[in-house]
Each structure stands twice: as structure tokens, then as C-alpha cells.
Amino acid sequence: MKKMMLLLTLTASAFALNVEAGESDFNKPITVDAQSQFVDGKNKTSVFREDVHITQGSMEIKADEVEVIATGGEGREIFIARGNPAIYAQDMDDGSRVSAQANTITYEVVTRAITLDGNAQLVRDTSMVQGDLIQFDMEKEQLLAESNDGEKRRVKTVFRPEAFKKAQNEKQPESQDNPF
Template identity: 40%
Template sequence: MRNKLLLALLLGLCSLASQANNNDFAEPVNVSSDNFDGSVKEKKLVYLGNVLVTQGSLKIKAERLEVDSSKGQGKEVFIASGTPASYSQVLDGDKPIEAMANEIRYDVATRVLTLTGNAEINQSGSVVKSAKIQYDLAQQKLNAEGGKDTQRVSTVFIPEKN
């Protein structure tokens, strides 16, 4: 029964996410912060303080952001950290999705978001919490893993209102 409920939530999250504003991924990725330090030679950048990453309606807020662009343009990896770092995106039909974690990793090439450490994703009132959540934005696939000790995957379902 528990597996069927988890599957129902994941399908619900995925069906809403499948309506994600695909135009977001055609937009440039913009980064702003209080401070910046980088190595052009190594193609690694570090942004500190009030970091904001935007790509269309996709937003990542963090205290610190590392950008690895060593694999080339369009293949950057963004690693945001904070207490917590946050992600949000507006889906078609004005359905927002929000997430937070101690670390958020966004791979531009694969469009995969990995939330690690006190990870939480919220959509339409339904919430998934766990040690690690991986969310494939392009394929609309969600995978949550419990952590060591007692941290387990926790899901809250909100029924539709008539």
C-alpha cells in the first residue's frame, strides 16, 4: 500500500512537472552575488554571499556557489550550498515547484537537480523529504533516498479539492 501511495505522489509530481516551462532551458543562465573569485585557466568560479542563479523562471538561491565550466559551454555544473539553499521554478499553468537542501547541484547539460542534506521538494502542497533527492527536470523523474541512521524518505499527500 505504501509503495502505491509513493508511486501516486511521484506520478502526480511528474505529471505537473511535465508541464514545466520548456522555454526556461532556452534562456541564458545568470548568476549574481556579493563576491566573486574565479580561475579562467581552470574554468572554476566561486560566488559568495546572496547568490542568485536564474534561467527563465528557474531560480536557485544560496550562500555559496561553485561553477565548474571545464567541460565546455552548456555543460556547466552549479553547486549551491546554504542553510538551506533553495530552488524554485514556475511550471506552465502557474504551478510552482520549490525545493531546498544543504547542497543543490544543477547539471546544465543533463538538466538534473540533486538535493543533498535535509532535502525537501514541495509541489501543490505535497512534500517529499529525505537525505537526498534527485530530480531530472527534462524527464520529470524523481528519486528520493533515505540517509544513514534513522532518516527515511517521508511523503505527505494533499488531496485535490473539489
């Protein structure tokens, strides 16, 4: 259990350093374009098909099909993007870019959360997380990755050496007098 908590803490710290989507992104309109669209006004749902692109500021989602559920009212829409894979990318306030892919990407507008389901992968700077399910809260700067298959398939996080080298260089004193 302690190892699991340490891994989750390390994973969260890798993504939590100013990992907030540009606040201005959330104040911009959401645009969806596709080859075709079906609207069910009575049930407040829409389905977009073929080469679907969703944009909101710097946020982009690309998918084969997107279902929009608007039963919660304006500003509470849920976008369910499906693809092989569906792709998400967004610029963060610190200038970094987060990118992700999964079989299904669910974007809940009101909670500012992305859920990646099925062959999920999220990359930021020099870190990458893979799992069956990844939940990424852009506002709270929190990430949760899970595996659905117990011991056979596990969550995997990769910290690339570039980040460690950069951190070590920042720790080194400017003076060459100290060899340690």
C-alpha cells in the same frame, strides 16, 4: 519491496502530472550575481559568495555560495549551491510552481536535473517530499528520494487533503439525483 515500489509510484505520480519546467526557461541565459566572485580560468571554475542568486527564466536558486564547474564546456556547466538552506524554485508548464531546499543543490545544465542533498525538501502544489537526497529530472518528470540512514531516517511524502478533495469534486456528477 512491493510497498517501496508502491510508495515510489505514488510519489512519482504526484510530481509527474505535467511537471515539466517551462521549455523556454532552458533557452534563456543563466545569470549569477553575488557579493564576490573568484574565477580560476585555468581550471574553468568560478566561486560566487554571499547572497548568491542564479536565474534562468523562471528558475531561481539562492545560496550562500555557488561553485560553477565549466570543465565540460559551454552548456555543460554544473552549479553547486550551498546554503543554510540553499533554495530552488521554478514555474512549470502547467502553471504550478516547484520549490525546494537543501544544504546543497546541484544543477546540471545539460541533463536539466536538480539534486538536493542534505535536509532535502521538494514541494509541488499540495505534495511534499523530504529525504536526505532528492534527485529531480525536470525534463523526464522523474523524482527519486532516498534516506542515508536506513531505518532511523526515512523518506517522507505528504499528500495534502486539498488535492484529494479537489479530485473527489471533479469525480462527482453535476446531478444531485444520485446520492452516491
